[in-house]
Amino acid sequence: MADALAQQRPAAAAASPLLKVADLEGWYGESHVLHGINFDVREGEVVTLLGRNGAGKTTTLKAIMGILAKRRGSITFDGKELIKLPARAIARLGVGYVPEERGIFASLSVDENLMLPPQVKPGGLSVDEIFQLFPNLRERRTSQGTKLSGGEQQMLSIGRILRTGAKMILLDEPTEGLAPVIVQQIGETLAKLKREGFTIVLVEQNFRFAASVADRHYVVEQGKVVDMILNEDLDASTEKLHAYLGV
Amino acid sequence: MFELLGIPPQALFGQLLLGLINGSFYAILSLGLAVIFGLLNIINFTHGAQYMLGAFVAWFLLQYLGIGYWWALIIAPIAVGITGVILERLMISKLYHLDHLYGLLLTFGIALVIQGLLRNEFGISGLPYSIPPQLAGGQNLGFMFLPNYRGWVVVASLVVCLATWFVIEKTRLGAYLRAATENPTLVGAFGINVPRLVTLTYGFGVALAAFAGVLAAPIYSVNPNMGAELIIVVFAVVVIGGMGSILGAIITGFGLGIIEGLTRVFYPEGSSVVIFVIMAIVLLIKPAGLFGRAA
Ligand SMILES: Nc1ncnc2c1ncn2[C@@H]1O[C@H](COP(=O)(O)OP(=O)(O)OP(=O)(O)O)[C@@H](O)[C@H]1O
Ligand SMILES: [Mg+2]
Numbered sequence: 001m002a003d004a005l006a007q008q009r010p011a012a013a014a015a016s017p018l019l020k021v022a023d024l025e026g027w028y029g030e031s032h033v034l035h036g037i038n039f040d041v042r043e044g045e046v047v048t049l050l051g052r053n054g055a056g057k058t059t060t061l062k063a064i065m066g067i068l069a070k071r072r073g074s075i076t077f078d079g080k081e082l083i084k085l086p087a088r089a090i091a092r093l094g095v096g097y098v099p100e101e102r103g104i105f106a107s108l109s110v111d112e113n114l115m116l117p118p119q120v121k122p123g124g125l126s127v128d129e130i131f132q133l134f135p136n137l138r139e140r141r142t143s144q145g146t147k148l149s150g151g152e153q154q155m156l157s158i159g160r161i162l163r164t165g166a167k168m169i170l171l172d173e174p175t176e177g178l179a180p181v182i183v184q185q186i187g188e189t190l191a192k193l194k195r196e197g198f199t200i201v202l203v204e205q206n207f208r209f210a211a212s213v214a215d216r217h218y219v220v221e222q223g224k225v226v227d228m229i230l231n232e233d234l235d236a237s238t239e240k241l242h243a244y245l246g247v
Numbered sequence: 248m249f250e251l252l253g254i255p256p257q258a259l260f261g262q263l264l265l266g267l268i269n270g271s272f273y274a275i276l277s278l279g280l281a282v283i284f285g286l287l288n289i290i291n292f293t294h295g296a297q298y299m300l301g302a303f304v305a306w307f308l309l310q311y312l313g314i315g316y317w318w319a320l321i322i323a324p325i326a327v328g329i330t331g332v333i334l335e336r337l338m339i340s341k342l343y344h345l346d347h348l349y350g351l352l353l354t355f356g357i358a359l360v361i362q363g364l365l366r367n368e369f370g371i372s373g374l375p376y377s378i379p380p381q382l383a384g385g386q387n388l389g390f391m392f393l394p395n396y397r398g399w400v401v402v403a404s405l406v407v408c409l410a411t412w413f414v415i416e417k418t419r420l421g422a423y424l425r426a427a428t429e430n431p432t433l434v435g436a437f438g439i440n441v442p443r444l445v446t447l448t449y450g451f452g453v454a455l456a457a458f459a460g461v462l463a464a465p466i467y468s469v470n471p472n473m474g475a476e477l478i479i480v481v482f483a484v485v486v487i488g489g490m491g492s493i494l495g496a497i498i499t500g501f502g503l504g505i506i507e508g509l510t511r512v513f514y515p516e517g518s519s520v521v522i523f524v525i526m527a528i529v530l531l532i533k534p535a536g537l538f539g540r541a542a
Binding site for chain 2: 065066067086087088090091092097099103105106107108112115116117118120164
């Protein structure tokens with residue numbers, strides 16, 4: 001499937017990845033957490049970051065998004081260097097962020113949460129399309145954002161980013177703590193977004209979920225990317241992966 | 248005329264009106280403090296001085312440029328608001344990464360400087376500012392005499408407070424503000440310029456204080472100390488209402504003004520401390536304030 005997509009893309013776009021992370025280092029205060037992250041993502045790809053708790057997956061997304069204050073190395077997106085840009089400028093280039101803790105605002109209604117992120121690029125989903133993806137949200141429009149169930153909050157967190165026209169979405173553990181039926185709904189949504197050409201960087205602990213949507217997997221270990229596995233090779237690499245993830 | 252608990256109605260309603268007037272100032276000032284505290288997380292100790300500056304700018308406008316009350320009501324908040332924007336950009340914004348205490352010390356110090364400079368220049372006897380001719384006189388309501396200007400102060404304060412509440416709670420801009428109060432990092436990651444929002448919010452809170460200052464100019468004389476005296480009570484109002492609650496600041500402001508007025512009727516000796524007594528009780532029973540969310 002990745003190959004088919006690659007052939008549809010113009011040659012230039014295929015040659016250079018949409019996102020390229022090189023020798024990325026990151027700190028929380030004095031604590032050195034990322035020690036040289038290297039990976040790239042082509043346009044239209046779904047790529048996961050896998051790794052144990054505390055490996056540095058969330059921190060990597062925060063560094064790309066520009067909300068990790070201290071970072072070094074190189075992050076290029078759509079040909080532009082992000083490492084020195086503030087988060088708001090990175091968002092304006094078309095990078096959308098769905099944080100691990102979902103980031104639903106308690107002082108905002110569902111509608112207000114949905115409308116909060118400004119449109120940064122043309123071609124985002126309309127509110128109606130978002131409600132088609134996540135029908136539960138429509139009935140809860142006037143509820144307080146944090147009164148939603150965990151699954152609904154996750155849908156809201158994803159939905160509001162789809163409105164902005166961001167072409168690349170950083171998704172941090174969207175299935176964490178959710179019931180299987182909701183996980184499935186989110187999986188279908190991701191598959192649909194992929195078909196529509198979104199580029200997705202997905203952090204995931206749910207290994208089977210990751211396998212169902214992704215093209216490639218990067219393994220993060222102690223702040224470094226230590227391996228890359230194609231989705232089609234995943235079955236053959238189960239043992240290796242179990243060793244990485246300690247499952 | 249009938250008497251209520253031995254109190255002549257004129258005295259009762261007169262004190263109620265006075266309470267409402269004071270409450271108007273408490274409400275606007277504590278509203279500004281609440282808006283600023285919500286987003287910036289600093290207690291703006293310059294607030295009283297900025298209220299006083301509003302009154303002084305109105306006086307300057309009239310004295311040196313012949314610009315009267317109605318224009319002053321617009322120009323003074325904008326002018327003082329701009330000084331707030333500059334203050335936030337040049338100084339307060341440098342302290343966000345430090346403990347709240349530093350912001351408090353800075354804003355308190357600036358208030359002392361502003362008050363000191365004006366005291367040097369104009370003394371403390373107070374400068375007169377007359378009621379605009381359109382609002383001179385008053386209405387005989389039968390049970391009391393209502394000076395037009397005092398009625399106007401109450402109405403204008405209510406309108407400004409409710410308009411502010413509406414913008415914050417019901418508009419897109421207000422949603423940005425509420426969201427940035429909760430999680431500025433994430434709001435920034437959506438592409439919103441949070442530092443600018445913070446600066447403008449501070450400027451707006453300061454402009455509210457200056458607006459109250461212009462309203463106050465014809466009632467109290469224009470005096471470098473006028474803010475310092477008032478702001479102590481306003482801080483108590485904010486503590487009672489709960490830091491950061493918009494509606495709480497408005498309701499508590501008007502409510503405590505009225506309670507203070509009633510105390511002046513029924514137990515005059517207690518009128519100057521009643522708000523502080525309420526503050527102590529609220530702190531004991533509900534430390535986050537009547538409308539505050541527990542941290
Ligand atoms: N705010 C913080 N301050 C200091 N250290 C932190 C902070 N957040 C995370 N860390 C540390 O940084 C390292 C990487 O954390 P990170 O959250 O990126 O891991 P992760 O791979 O996302 O883990 P998980 O799967 O549990 O979400 C961990 O050792 C963690 O303890
Ligand atoms: Mg994480």
